[in-house]
Amino acid sequence: MAKRNDLVVLKFGGTSVQDSASITNVINIVRNTKGRKVVVLSAISKATTALENIAKYASESKTAEAESSLEEIINRHHVIINDLVNDSKLKSEAVEKVIAYHRHIAELIRGLSIINELSLRTLDTFRSFGELMSSTVIFHAMKNAGLDVELIDSRKIIKTNNDFSRAYPDFEISAANADSLLKPLLEKGKTILAQGFIASTEDGITTTMGRESSDFSAAIYGSLLDAGEIQIWTDVDGVLTADPNIIPYSLKLSEISFKEMEELSNFGAKVLHKNSVKPALKKDIPIKILNSKNTASNGTIVSSKLSYPKLVKSVTYKKNIIVLRVQPKETLGQFIFWEMMLNILARHKPQIDLLLSSSNSIIIVMAESAYTKIHYDELKNEFSEISDCEIVSKKILITLVGSDLSSIENFEQRIFISNPGVKADSVLFGYNKHSFSLLIEEKDFLKTMTNLHKEFFENTNSDTGLFEGTTKKEGKLIA
Ligand code: ADP
Numbered sequence: 463m464a465k466r467n468d469l470v471v472l473k474f475g476g477t478s479v480q481d482s483a484s485i486t487n488v489i490n491i492v493r494n495t496k497g498r499k500v501v502v503l504s505a506i507s508k509a510t511t512a513l514e515n516i517a518k519y520a521s522e523s524k525t526a527e528a529e530s531s532l533e534e535i536i537n538r539h540h541v542i543i544n545d546l547v548n549d550s551k552l553k554s555e556a557v558e559k560v561i562a563y564h565r566h567i568a569e570l571i572r573g574l575s576i577i578n579e580l581s582l583r584t585l586d587t588f589r590s591f592g593e594l595m596s597s598t599v600i601f602h603a604m605k606n607a608g609l610d611v612e613l614i615d616s617r618k619i620i621k622t623n624n625d626f627s628r629a630y631p632d633f634e635i636s637a638a639n640a641d642s643l644l645k646p647l648l649e650k651g652k653t654i655l656a657q658g659f660i661a662s663t664e665d666g667i668t669t670t671m672g673r674e675s676s677d678f679s680a681a682i683y684g685s686l687l688d689a690g691e692i693q694i695w696t697d698v699d700g701v702l703t704a705d706p707n708i709i710p711y712s713l714k715l716s717e718i719s720f721k722e723m724e725e726l727s728n729f730g731a732k733v734l735h736k737n738s739v740k741p742a743l744k745k746d747i748p749i750k751i752l753n754s755k756n757t758a759s760n761g762t763i764v765s766s767k768l769s770y771p772k773l774v775k776s777v778t779y780k781k782n783i784i785v786l787r788v789q790p791k792e793t794l795g796q797f798i799f800w801e802m803m804l805n806i807l808a809r810h811k812p813q814i815d816l817l818l819s820s821s822n823s824i825i826i827v828m829a830e831s832a833y834t835k836i837h838y839d840e841l842k843n844e845f846s847e848i849s850d851c852e853i854v855s856k857k858i859l860i861t862l863v864g865s866d867l868s869s870i871e872n873f874e875q876r877i878f879i880s881n882p883g884v885k886a887d888s889v890l891f892g893y894n895k896h897s898f899s900l901l902i903e904e905k906d907f908l909k910t911m912t913n914l915h916k917e918f919f920e921n922t923n924s925d926t927g928l929f930e931g932t933t934k935k936e937g938k939l940i941a
């Protein structure tokens with residue numbers, strides 16, 4: 463096998479940069495990493511949500527609420543500067559920059575409170591300040607610690623379409639930018655520091671690529687620079703058999719294949735953003751999921767290798783699921799109906815999780831998400847013109863992920879026998895048999911997750927070397 467490129471992309475999520483102690487860990491991790499490095503940073507924890515709320519308050523003329531919430535976020539950045547930047551020149555530079563961001567956001571608040579309107583484009587501008595501020599502060603902290611770093615504005619590298627709030631990159635244009643702007647710096651031995659989540663259109667308007675998409679940014683940088691490895695540093699030991707917030711005793715996987723990981727992310731596991739696998743898979747760049755608070759753990763490797771076929775690897779879920787049941791109007795021919803339906807979907811662009819069809823009806827399953835373009839009532843109205851349409855909300859989609867699930871002995875029976883009394887509205891194998899989903903009622907959620915975890919991970923012979931116990935997630939007992 464050809465030797466891998468020595469370039470590593472390291473991404474640190476919100477909790478990994480939440481305060482001075484966490485950032486000190488980050489600095490140590492970067493310092494101890496060999497090879498050329500690109501560091502991708504999230505906003506400090508909860509900053510993006512706070513900025514979204516600030517924009518919302520401002521657009522409702524609730525200026526006092528917006529300003530006080532802004533103040534809180536800004537102060538957290540000043541505290542970090544105070545703790546981690548003691549060189550006076552670096553400190554005053556950092557303070558000035560944060561003050562400038564503060565002023566800029568305050569101006570935007572005033573503007574929004576006058577126009578009383580909040581477009582997705584403006585919302586993206588608000589959100590972008592989280593990463594812009596965290597990267598500024600961490601850049602100065604790293605310089606103060608003696609690291610040879612260069613701060614890059616991701617908006618100058620990653621170019622996207624103008625689908626604000628969930629913009630998608632153009633890899634070709636972005637690669638040309640990476641070649642001209644990043645490669646010379648890397649050749650000089652500089653560690654590059656860049657923001658996750660944010661990008662811009664070709665004419666320079668700020669975009670974001672969806673909540674939690676800093677993982678995707680890391681994969682994009684990995685792909686643009688043909689990295690040897692992408693490291694996602696987070697607050698758990700790796701990919702687990704279930705969300706530890708739901709199943710506190712879930713186990714860590716030592717490895718998982720790209721395809722399985724993609725399915726797991728698509729069906730709700732927050733540990734890796736759903737778009738992150740594709741760029742890595744395409745260039746065969748392994749992704750490591752690692753714990754920035756527990757560097758002793760060896761994490762999970764996501765790669766093209768599938769060492770454990772015919773096995774369930776994890777159980778995941780998506781809440782706030784909306785189900786549209788569509789029965790075509792009899793007067794419409796089948797093909798006309800399909801054409802009209804696809805047109806409606808293309809216009810609204812909902813993120814569809816499952817599409818089930820029988821000869822005379824279609825079930826569209828999708829997750830509700832705030833601040834997106836998708837207006838379910840409008841979608842329903844349009845569907846009502848071509849069909850009898852019923853909309854049911856607040857369902858939960860639970861998905862078992864692994865490989866070749868249909869070959870596991872008694873697979874479906876085990877699911878239903880371990881869940882007596884649970885009524886699943888729909889069940890479905892994913893296209894490639896990497897997933898099996900059940901649509902259930904909210905009231906059955908915890909019971910079903912617990913039963914499935916027990917059935918597939920606690921009762922089985924787990925000495926395969928795949929599953930490992932984990933350490934504590936901060937404040938929460940995992941093992
Ligand atoms: P970051 O801020 O580092 O991006 P996230 O909160 O987005 O971190 O993702 C990590 C979290 O994902 C974990 O703390 C955990 O609660 C959640 N999670 C959900 N499903 C899983 C899973 N199967 N394995 C690991 N973590 C999971």
Ligand code: ASP
Nearest residue numbers: 504510659673674675676
């Ligand atoms: N800061 C952004 C968010 O909270 C992106 C990320 O952290 O991945 O959604």
Ligand code: MG
Nearest residue numbers: 475674732733
């Ligand atoms: Mg995340």
